[in-house]
Amino acid sequence: MSTLSFNLRTAPTEVLDLSALIPSKLAQLSLGDVARVALGSVPDAPLAGDVFDIAGTPGDTIVISGGSPFLDYVGAGLDGGTIMVGGPVGAYAGRGMKSGKITISGDAGAYLASTATGGLIHVKGSAGDFLGGTRPGDRFGLLGGTVLVDGSVGQRAGERMRRGVVVAKGKFGPAAGSRMVGGTLWTEAGFGARPGPLLRRGTLIGPSVDELLPTFADCGRVDPVILRILSRYIAETLGPLAPKALPATVRKLAGDRATIGKGEILLTA
Amino acid sequence: MSAITKNGVTIDDTFAEAFGMSGLGLIITADTLKWARISAEVMTGFGTSVIGCGAECGIDKELSPDETPDGRPGVRVLMFGFSPDALSPQLRNRVGQCVLTSPGSACYNGLDSPTKLGLAAGPRFFGDGWQTAKKLGKRRFWRVPVMDGEFVIEDKCGVTTEAVGGGNLLVLGRDRAGLLEATEAAVAAIAKIDDVITPFPGGIVRSGSKVGSKYKGAIASTNDAFCPTLKGAVATECSPDTIAVLEIVIDGLTSKAVADSMRTGLKTLIEIGAAKGVTRISAGNYGGKLGPHHYHLKDLLP
Numbered sequence: 001m002s003t004l005s006f007n008l009r010t011a012p013t014e015v016l017d018l019s020a021l022i023p024s025k026l027a028q029l030s031l032g033d034v035a036r037v038a039l040g041s042v043p044d045a046p047l048a049g050d051v052f053d054i055a056g057t058p059g060d061t062i063v064i065s066g067g068s069p070f071l072d073y074v075g076a077g078l079d080g081g082t083i084m085v086g087g088p089v090g091a092y093a094g095r096g097m098k099s100g101k102i103t104i105s106g107d108a109g110a111y112l113a114s115t116a117t118g119g120l121i122h123v124k125g126s127a128g129d130f131l132g133g134t135r136p137g138d139r140f141g142l143l144g145g146t147v148l149v150d151g152s153v154g155q156r157a158g159e160r161m162r163r164g165v166v167v168a169k170g171k172f173g174p175a176a177g178s179r180m181v182g183g184t185l186w187t188e189a190g191f192g193a194r195p196g197p198l199l200r201r202g203t204l205i206g207p208s209v210d211e212l213l214p215t216f217a218d219c220g221r222v223d224p225v226i227l228r229i230l231s232r233y234i235a236e237t238l239g240p241l242a243p244k245a246l247p248a249t250v251r252k253l254a255g256d257r258a259t260i261g262k263g264e265i266l267l268t269a
Numbered sequence: 270m271s272a273i274t275k276n277g278v279t280i281d282d283t284f285a286e287a288f289g290m291s292g293l294g295l296i297i298t299a300d301t302l303k304w305a306r307i308s309a310e311v312m313t314g315f316g317t318s319v320i321g322c323g324a325e326c327g328i329d330k331e332l333s334p335d336e337t338p339d340g341r342p343g344v345r346v347l348m349f350g351f352s353p354d355a356l357s358p359q360l361r362n363r364v365g366q367c368v369l370t371s372p373g374s375a376c377y378n379g380l381d382s383p384t385k386l387g388l389a390a391g392p393r394f395f396g397d398g399w400q401t402a403k404k405l406g407k408r409r410f411w412r413v414p415v416m417d418g419e420f421v422i423e424d425k426c427g428v429t430t431e432a433v434g435g436g437n438l439l440v441l442g443r444d445r446a447g448l449l450e451a452t453e454a455a456v457a458a459i460a461k462i463d464d465v466i467t468p469f470p471g472g473i474v475r476s477g478s479k480v481g482s483k484y485k486g487a488i489a490s491t492n493d494a495f496c497p498t499l500k501g502a503v504a505t506e507c508s509p510d511t512i513a514v515l516e517i518v519i520d521g522l523t524s525k526a527v528a529d530s531m532r533t534g535l536k537t538l539i540e541i542g543a544a545k546g547v548t549r550i551s552a553g554n555y556g557g558k559l560g561p562h563h564y565h566l567k568d569l570l571p
Contacts, residue, residue, distance in 0.1 A: 144404070163404045184403070201401055224419040225298075225375050226403055226412050228339040233405040262401055 002059025004034065006052035012070040015090060016040065016051060019073035023081030023100070026058045034058060067106050075102040078119060091128070094121045097145070110154065111135060116164070118145040122241065126151030129173070132166055132183075133159035142166070142183060146237050155192075158185050161202065167234060167243055177204045180263065184230065188243050191265070199256040199263035205230075205246065207269035209253075216255035216265060223249045227266075273567070277543030278550060280566050285437045285531065286554035287562040290319070290349045291356055292432030292522045293386060294329065294379030294464075297368055298343035302331060308371035309344040312363045316348070317469045320489065324359040325349040325434060325520050327466030329379075338377050338408075339421070345379045347466045349520045353386055353428045361391035364422070369395060369413070375421040378408075380522065382427030389422045429522055433562050436519035436527035437553045438534050439477065439495060443510040444546025449473075451545040452515045455534040462533060464526040465519055474516040477553060492553070508548055516553065524562055531564050536571040 004026060017040040020026075026034050035049025048054060056063075060081035064074070067087020074089045078097040088106030097116040107125035113132045127149045132142030133156060141161040152170030162182045171189040180202040190208035197213060231245035246268060253265040272279045297312065299305040309328050316326030329345040337343040348363070350356035368376045369392050378388060389411040393400045396413040402424065403410050409424035438455070442448030456472030459465065467473075482490035493499050494506040495514045507514065517534055521527035538550055552566055 165405070182402075182404070203403070222418065224412065225339050225341075225421045226410060226419065228341065229410060229421065230403070230405065232338065232340055237406070262399070 002057035003061045003063055004054070004056045004058045006048070006054055006062065006064045008064075008066040008068065009051060009053060011066075012051065012068050015070050015072050016046065017073045018064075018071050019076035019095075021048065021062060021064075022075060022078045022083065023058075023060050023062055024079050026062070027060070029058055031055075031058070067104070069107075069109055072109070074104070075100075075121075078102060088125065094119070094147075097121075099145075107151070108149075113142050113145065113147045113164075113166075114138065115141065115143060116145050116147075117143045120145060120237065121147045123147070123149045123151070126170065127153045127157075127168075129154035129156055130159055131157040132161045132164065133157065140181065146234075148238055148241055152189070153187075158183065158202070161185075165230075165234065165237075167238070169243065172206070174210075177202060177263070186230075186234075186243065196256050196263060196265060198259045200260050201262045203263065204265045205250070205268060206265075207267065209265060209267070212253065212265075213256060213258075215258040215261075216253040217257060217261075219252040219254050219264075221249050222252045272549075273570075275539045275570065278539050278547055280535070280539075280570065281549065281551040282565075282567055283552050284554055284557070284563045284565040285435070285552035286557055286560040287433045287435035287437075287524075287527060287564065288560040289430070289562070290325075290351065290432040290434035290520065291353050291428055291430050292347060292349045292380070292520070293356060293360070293426055293428040294522065295346050295348070295364070295368075295388070295426060296332060296337055296343050296377040296379040297346060298332075298337045298339055298341040298375045298377070299371065300341060300373040302342035302344075304371065304373055305342055305344045306331075308368050308374045309346045311371065312367035313346050313348075313466075313468075314367075316363075317474075319350055319434065323350065324356060324363075325466070325468040326363070327468045327520075329466055330460075330463060338423075339375055341375075347379075347464070347520070347522065349432055349434050349466075349468075353384065353430065356428060357386055357390075360386060360388065360426070364388065365392045365395070368392075369415070369420050369422075372417055377410075377421075377423045378426040380427035380429065382429045384428050384430070385425040386428045387424070388426040389424050392420070392422055395420075431524075432520065432522050433524045433527045434520040435560060436521065436531055436562070436564055438517045438531060438538070439551040439553055440515045440517070440538060440542075440547055441495075441508060441511045441549040441551065442514075442542075442546045443512050443548050445513050447545030448513050448515060448547060451538055451542045451547045452517065454541055455537040456517055458533045458537040459517065459519065459530045462526060462530045464523060465521040465530045467517055467519055469516075469518055472517060474518055475513075477514070477516045480555060480559075506551065510548060527562070528564055528569065531566075532569040532571070535566065535569055539571060
């Protein structure tokens with residue numbers, strides 16, 4: 001396994017677009033060519049070599065030492081291989097990624113994993129608003145893959161998310177699962193206020209909800225087999241990082257009945 | 270035809286002639302192994318011969334909770350038919366009537382194959398619009414609300430066109446009870462092999478057939494050459510002391526699995542057969558012109 005290392009020379013003072021720094025775009029380049037990769041699409045965008053000390057061999061692993069909230073689009077479009085970031089990242093990390101793995105040792109900004117279709121993202125800190133969400137022009141948010149956040153998650157996670165699983169050890173902020181059309185949000189700590197506004201389909205799993213929308217219908221205690229499948233799938237995908245398996249029985253709240261209402265909030269406690 | 274004798278049992282120098290088929294595998298789980306088996310047994314019932322039943326079906330093996338997608342005990346069943354298209358309605362009807370209806374059941378793909386059939390294509394619509402799907406990784410699971418909770422059924426199942434149907438052993442004996450006992454033991458040994466089923470009742474056929482009939486409209490009729498009550502009246506394959514002939518028919522997802530099963534069956538029959546009154550082992554073929562797979566008994570001897 002060959003590793004290419006990027007060490008920040010100084011803390012960035014402007015937003016940088018790191019979407020060019022993924023293994024498939026760099027694997028065939030020399031170190032000199034890697035240093036000349038532009039970090040952004042504007043004509044005077046800084047070059048990788050201006051911002052980072054670059055060492056190692058281009059291959060399937062990229063390590064970004066340090067980190068900064070100014071590093072946007074880390075691992076965007078990733079289609080294989082591994083990216084490890086030693087600190088925080090900015091917005092749009094893992095946007096549109098297809099496969100591979102991104103590990104972020106600090107916090108992640110907004111729109112983490114938006115429009116991603118596969119792969120695994122592990123954020124050891126917390127994640128910002130619109131995790132797996134849509135930005136203007138996107139039809140859907142997260143479309144597949146798995147996101148694990150050790151900390152908490154901001155507002156409106158999973159906005160118009162269609163597939164995939166987001167697991168948070170901490171709490172989701174207000175309006176998680178907003179306009180969601182499928183997929184799973186799973187928290188070990190609970191949901192903030194009013195989760196699932198206009199939730200069409202999809203599953204929100206957690207021990208508690210701070211404030212429930214009036215358009216969710218209490219279906220009482222249920223023991224669906226899908227909980228077992230989901231627990232097993234996450235255990236296989238995340239290994240030792242996986243949350244505790246779901247209980248056999250949960251309380252189901254069906255909604256959002258302001259729309260087609262085929263989604264569900266499953267309360268584990 | 271030069272036969273050889275092993276451990277007091279004569280093995281004919283002949284071969285089993287088998288046909289290419291399409292096969293699929295399903296995993297049926299339930300709250301207990303008992304209920305997974307009940308569902309699987311009903312679902313594979315009336316699945317002896319593709320001619321009259323539409324598909325040849327059987328239980329391949331039991332699965333521990335570790336081996337199933339939902340961590341519950343399960344059973345793997347196999348279904349064989351002429352083609353994926355011919356299997357499709359069988360799959361829909363059998364799963365819809367026998368698995369969907371069975372308490373606590375769930376139904377998953379049990380065969381990795383690039384070619385797929387829509388496993389949930391019919392059954393999910395039982396949900397009347399309340400069905401929802403959950404895609405995890407590459408697998409999509411449908412959840413159909415039913416009276417005991419949710420019926421989970423995987424969206425697609427793999428189907429192979431490399432399967433083989435009609436591997437067989439003919440077991441001739443001079444004692445009816447002993448012959449049945451020895452043949453049962455061979456079926457039990459074959460059951461331990463993965464990827465095969467013996468679709469007939471208890472794995473054993475007593476009415477082996479030949480192609481054609483004197484009657485218009487019947488495509489098969491009794492294999493008179495192996496009928497002991499006709500030994501004086503027809504060109505018989507029975508020995509003078511043959512009192513009964515039983516056949517084991519084997520369908521497998523691969524040709525190797527069928528060959529391994531015949532080898533295992535032969536081994537068991539040779540080991541215990543003579544003491545139980547088994548006198549000869551033969552195999553059914555149509556002269557080698559109809560089926561592409563030929564399993565020569567002499568190549569499968571232990």
